[in-house]
Amino acid sequence: MEDLKNFQKYLLLRNRLFYKFNGENIRSAKEFLETKDIPSTWKAGLEAELFFYKKFETKLSLTPTLDAGDNSDFSGDYNGPARFDVTTNLDYKSLIDYEKSQYDWGDYYIALFDRKAREFEILDINFPFCDKCGEGRLFPIIVVEEANNKPFNWVSLYEACSYDGYDSQKIIEEQVLCPTPSELIEDFKHPSVQMKKRETLRKYSEALKRFFKYKNQKIPFLLGEYDYIITDREGGGYWGLNIRWEHPVLKDVYNPDAFIKI
The missing domain is CATH 3.40.1350 (Trna Endonuclease; Chain: A, domain 1)
Incomplete structure (x- = not known):
């Protein structure tokens, strides 16, 4: 009342x-x-x-x-x-x-x-609804991969279903003068600097968003890189896409595993 x-x-x-x-x-x-x-x-x-x-x-x-x-x-x-x-x-x-x-x-x-x-x-925030699964939305994602000619790296823009990863497609791929997310945050491992780590990844993502906006592309709302994802204490796991940053409006609204095999 x-x-x-x-x-x-x-x-x-x-x-x-x-x-x-x-x-x-x-x-x-x-x-x-x-x-x-x-x-x-x-x-x-x-x-x-x-x-x-x-x-x-x-x-x-x-x-x-x-x-x-x-x-x-x-x-x-x-x-x-x-x-x-x-x-x-x-x-x-x-x-x-x-x-x-x-x-x-x-x-x-x-x-x-x-x-x-x-x-x-x-x-x-008008992400298309996925016609194939009927459950997810097609989110634009930045994917960063290491390149052989450092300090450049491959930066791609994908669109993929938030529920199961289906319907993923690479929209654009460029070599960009930038570190990978892992390189950027390698000194931020201690729990006391996690806030600084999140802020660093946010600023990094904002810079890449401006890059894609300049290219007249869709604005990314997620950032990921291929990484070995550990799933148990013995070090077992798998290689897949690890989400490093998400836009606040996407918090808790997608399945992180959906993007593993992009």
Whole structure:
């Protein structure tokens, strides 16, 4: 009951905010946010929505929506009908939250607002549903392999089913001046530096994402490299693709073993 009251209160504040913006101006809307006693998490989210609306209202033909369980803040046009979920924190977002609406309705995008840079990154999470198994989605994956002519390595972009790895295909392959993920993190083995290890892999993945964006390719949401994967205390295991980094929205929504034999 309390959650429902809070949700209704949030929607009322949101409606008044956009009324201020549309009926008056951006300054009135911002002053409304500053003068109201609003929880900081609500204020951050409403501020992000306001800036998104101001920046893209015309370009994306935006209309504020009533978020009634479909995880959308705006409807609009982004190479076709689309819905947008605006956020400042991906920790609370998961592809699972959008799947039913994507299947029933169509394209969804997450608009991630960087509060320091005052910029948006629009994330395309419209991964095709796998026609063969009917269970998975086709995710774009960076695969890094060692090359003979160091310091270059092979960097490929694959697309593969998240459920069983079927329908995998190599989209592009290039030799790139970069280390392999293993080389990059070889000094980060102690448990005390695991956070630094994750951040290093994230920055490495972001750099490769920019490379593929420059090549006008799909933006990868996973990073993997071929490795010997140990499965028991005696050192038994197998060679396969080891996922080194995943985009936050894919956390716990795919089968890691699905990509072993890409």
